[in-house]
Amino acid sequence: MIQNLRLYSGLTMFAYVLTHLLNHAAGIISPEFMETASDFSTGLWKFPPLEILLLVSLVTHFILATGRLTGRRSLRLRKSEWAQMILGLCIPFLLFRHIIATRVIDLGFDVESPYERVLLDLAVFLPSQGILQAITVIVVWTHGCIGIHFWLRVKPFYPKWRNVLGTLAILIPALSLAGYGAAAAEIMRRVEEGGRKYVFGVLEAANVNDAAIAFYEKILIPCIILTIALAVAPFVVRQVRQTIDRVKRGPILNLPNGRTIRVPPGATALEALRDAGIAMASVCGGHGRCTTCRLHCGSGLDQLAQPGQIEAAALKSIQAPHGMRLACQIRPQNDLAVVPLMAPNASARDGRRPGGLSGSERQVVSMFIDLRDSTRLGEMKMPYDVLFILNQFFAEMTEALRSTGGYYAQFTGDGLMALYGHESDDTERMILNAFEGAAEMLRRIEGLNDHLKSELPHALRIGIGIHMGKAIVGEMGPPGRENISAIGDTINTAARLEAQTKGHGVPLVISKTLFDHGPIPLPENAVLHEVALRGKDQSVAYYALDAMPDLTGAMTRQDQKPALAT
Template sequence: MIQSLRLYSGLTLFAYVFMHLINQAAGIISPEAMESIDKFTTKIWQFPPLEILLFTAAITHFLLATARLTSRRSLRLRKWEWAQMLLGLSIPFLLFRHIIATRIIDIGFDVDSAFERVLLDLAIFVPGQGILHAIAVIVVWTHGCIGIHFWLRLKPFYPKWRGLLGASAVLVPTMALAGYGAASAEIIRRTEEGGRKYIFGVLNAANVNDAAVKFYENALLPGTIIAIALALAPFVVRQIRQTIDRIKRGPMLSMPNGRIIRVSPGATALEALRDAGVQMASVCGGHGRCTTCRIHCGSGLDQLAAPGTIEAAALQSIQAPHGMRLACQIRPQNDLALAPLLPPNATAQDGRRPGGLSGSERQVVVIFTDLRDSTRLGEKKMPYDVLFILNQFFAEMTEALRETGGLYAQFTGDGLMALYGLDTNDTETMIRDALHGASGMLKRIENLNEHLKSELPHTLRIGIGIHMGEAIVGEMGPPGRENITAIGDTINITARLESQTKEHGVPLVISKAIFDHGPIPLPENAALHEVALRGKDQTVAYYALESMPELPERNT
């Protein structure tokens, strides 16, 4: 609830700022252009319900942001978190003069804040305030953009639109500052030409009176003191709290390497770990949305408070197993043994991966696909051409997986391994999806042969082996380059079955287990074969098929 309030209050303020900057951009044309579109950009926010909404959003957002800073037990933050925090705390200091001069005296003294009058103040009477106004544009916009970026980066669609949004984030304030500068230059020109007559004409038209000017001057000092106090208060309160916490003995966190870390009372596990210098992933900044700070809890787990609404929803979204919690959401009250589950450089995409895949044993359907006669391509084609053909091949195979819910788990030079069943425990569903994926591969290789007919020295053929069983599935690989894959006898058996496609001269070898457990009818006249496994006394039964059996429709 609190995070939602902070998000939506921030979005409300960002909408106002965006419209305000669009208004300023019109200054490239003239101050009158700024005035003419004002009723569509900033004046609509003076409609009482919207003005109340804006005022409430500003108060709410600032209070929640400062409360979060006050409650932090650790200030070991990432650079973007420091930037957003310091920019946000500086906003009241940069804007309070502008708010007094353009809204408070408007309401209290019936002054008209026409753009010509405001620009006269900023460009002629108080040029220093004009510079602060330009700085405020950059600060407020940057603060908002940082928040929106780290909110949207968790969304799957964001990478596609990131470039466009980034360009817009630069273009909008640039145009606004250009408009502000052009309009200010025009006001300076008019002042030089019209002199005192022009200045007093603008002031009289705006009803600027001595009482309003005196109020503004008297409000500057207390306004400055209040703005500075608001910026410093969270740090002062936090320091007082830390002093009190030092007197108390907090719980201890036990790391897998034997290190013991003390937790300040009320601190989250993420704050304690960062304060101790432990590098932890936290793409969303500790808001419980990205799950990259996921940890496995051992002894002491039963003494943790149950997950709150935010944490429970995040854990459910990744199908987290028992013992997995989010370091940013738990506040240990007792000693706790824990182990981080993702590397410090984990990305938002890593956070969307199912949590149960961190070294869990589960039933999966495995597909091995191999491109036949790939070495002949190198004999007939230039290296660049071979790479082009192979890239086309892998693009088509992975698209077949994507359409049917399969996971590209391993690259094998001229083939690949795919997994089905990572997001379901229903055997029939994973078998049906896997066979549809294999069917899609066969169709796509036919289309690829037609598409690359003029480029190929021979027709591309593939061999596909399909099997199911228990496998250890999880993130494996060198640090920073991990990917979800699987190991175990099931994987080895599938690879062995794929090699049998060469022995039988067929594109498909499907294990008997697939037909025993799945909803797929066995083709007529299908002969059962057996093959011995290397290094084992057992054999595996399978069917060698010329074409894909008849498949039922997938559930989408």
């Protein structure tokens, strides 16, 4: 609710600024054209309901923005966030003179403020104020553009329109300043030609009186003090609150590398991590819209407050799995183990990816498949012939995976890595699917041998290693080329088991774990092997098989499960 109020109040003011700058651009033609154009632009904002809306938006936006600054536990911000904050705090100081001279005095002393009178003030009487007004235009516009950029950059359409909007963001203030400068130059020319008669004629027509001038001069110093105080107050309040917070003991964030970070009372996890010097992605600036500050929460998750409306909507949009939270939205009250799930340079596009693929620990079946004697094949065939055969091989293996619910996770030259169960928690089903996949691969390799008999110098053979256990599954790889894969001890073990097929001279090496937890019966003649595999400290038990176990009974039981459940 508060974020929406800050957004919509900012958009309301930006709409006013936009019409104001477009009106300034009319000064390229003449001051009179500026006045005429104002009836269709800035004049609309003098309609009482719109003027009240504008005033309420101004007050609301400033209070919410400074309140957010006061509530920040960390000021480790990106340059763009610092720029938006500092520019926003400068606006009251830069703008109050213009508001008093053109609106407060108008209402309080019945003074008219046509562009001719305003330009006379800024170009002739107070040229330094005229320069300050030009600076104000740039500051206000830049502050608004940064805010709109933060809002839009999480939208899917934004990259397509970003260059167009960026061009307009430069063109509009440039035309506005050009119109302002051209109109001011014209007024100065008229003063030189008309002298005092022209000047007093303009002032008299605008009903500029001594009481209005005296009021402006009297209120100037108090307003300067007030606007400076408004800019400094958030930092003072924040410092006082931090001094009080240091007395309290905040909760601890535990990171995977063993580092611990104390969270100031009331701070978000994002603020605590950034304050500790840990780079974290946050494309939307911590508003809970981009989901790039994703965390996997371990111990302590149950003690976290449930996601609020903003966080819940964001997590739902990416189908976030259990344990995933947004660092910018959670305020830990107890110790919490966290793992950042996205790179510090993650983009808005990354934030739209499904949450389940960002990286989480899952129970999976890992399978490595290797084509035997591929080196000898390369020595006996032309390169293009080898490429053709390998493409046929990978096409068959991929189809075997697709038809049995497996996922092609990694290419390894003359082999591949596959995953089963990366999107399921049904252990028996993932094991059965993996066995079905291995059986389908063996059938397809035989079919490929028959199909390419005239092309092959020897029959194609494969070795398959299968293991099951916990692994970190998620999108991995260089930016823009990520794919779903897995890492961990389970994956390494499966690769080592595949290498054992060569020593045993069999197509299948399957870890004992799959038979212990799955529905597949162990063949009667199977011999258990237990060896310390290369690169591992502990031994691994496995079976070396020259043929697939019988899957018929297990498949029947799996097919009957839904019927029995009903």
